Amino acid sequence: MILQDKVALVTGGTSGIGRTTAIAYAQQQAKVVVVGRRMDEGEQTVRLIQEAGGEAIFVQADVTKEADVEAMVDKAVGVFGRLDIAFNNAGTAGENPSLIEQTEAEYDRTMNINVKGVWLSMKYEIAQMLKQGSGSVVNMVSAVGVVALPNLPLYAASKHAVVGLTKAAALQYAKAGIRINAVAPGSIETDMFEAAPDEVKAYLVGLHPIGRVGTPLEVANAVLFLSSEMASFVTGETLMVDGGAVAQ
Structure with missing residues (x-):
């Protein structure tokens, strides 16, 4: 197993891609720290891992609050002794009308959530990894962090910011044994996609040359x-998982 005896933390681990990734980490024999605001859903993720024979805990935290983020890393280290991997997945699509209709509150x-939450998470995750001399961080971006769609101005801005943050952090800590990358999905079969009207689903499918949306x-x-160590020479990278959408 590629992650045997590693400790992996997943923010936004209560559903969708975060939950699926938390379970995938456990299947590779990592010990998993599931983080999220929703306790019931987070504990359900933990149960799914435990029922499959894995080891996991849930930590309730809001990644926009520094005290919560510091506590989530402290809890991970307190229970499992270290932190090897962090997937900073928590995020929001926001409300996305035209640029001039968006409010200051929606911008904030x-x-x-999307930028400050990733920065705070890395701040405390990397501090722990520096003590260990190694670690791997993966930040959730989006295809809209590399290109833009006209109806997602704030979301696009926030995800572009995380791409830059990922690159700068990767360069800063490259010689410290810490790799920092991002993953950039296209449209994915999540609850949000399933809830969309049929015409929106058809539009999203049409954006992907592969002919479908992706799965978590x-x-x-x-x-x-x-x-994993399979990517031992990869840092500062944004890996597209988008069915060819950005290449188009």
Whole structure:
């Protein structure tokens, strides 16, 4: 198993890609710290891991609050002794009307969750990894962090920011044995996609030359690669998992 005896932390691990990745880490014999705001859903992720024979705990935290983020890393180290891998997945698509209709409150909310949350998470994750002399961080971006769509201005801005943050952090800590990368999915079969009207689903499918949207497991597999020693010479990279959408 590629992650045997590693300790992996997943923010936004209560559903969707985060939950699927947490389970995938456990299947590779990592000990998993599931982080999220929703206790019931987070504990369900832990149960799914435990029922499959894995080891996991849930930590309730809001990644926009520094005290919560510091506590989540402290809890991971307190229970499992170290932190080898972090998948900073928590995020929001926000409300996305036209640029001039968006509010200051919506700007603050989107940037706080998507950018500040990743920065705070890395701040405490990397501090722990520096003590160990090694680690791997994967940040959740989006294809919209590399290109843009006209109806997602704040989301695009926040995800572009995380790409830059990932690159700068990767360069800063490259010689310290810590690799920092990002994964950038296209449209994925999540609850949000399933809830969309049929015409929106058809539009999203049409953006992907491969002819369909992706699955959470396909994203999780990319995160596993970046997290593992299989990607030992990869840092500062944004890995597209988008069915060819950006290449188009």
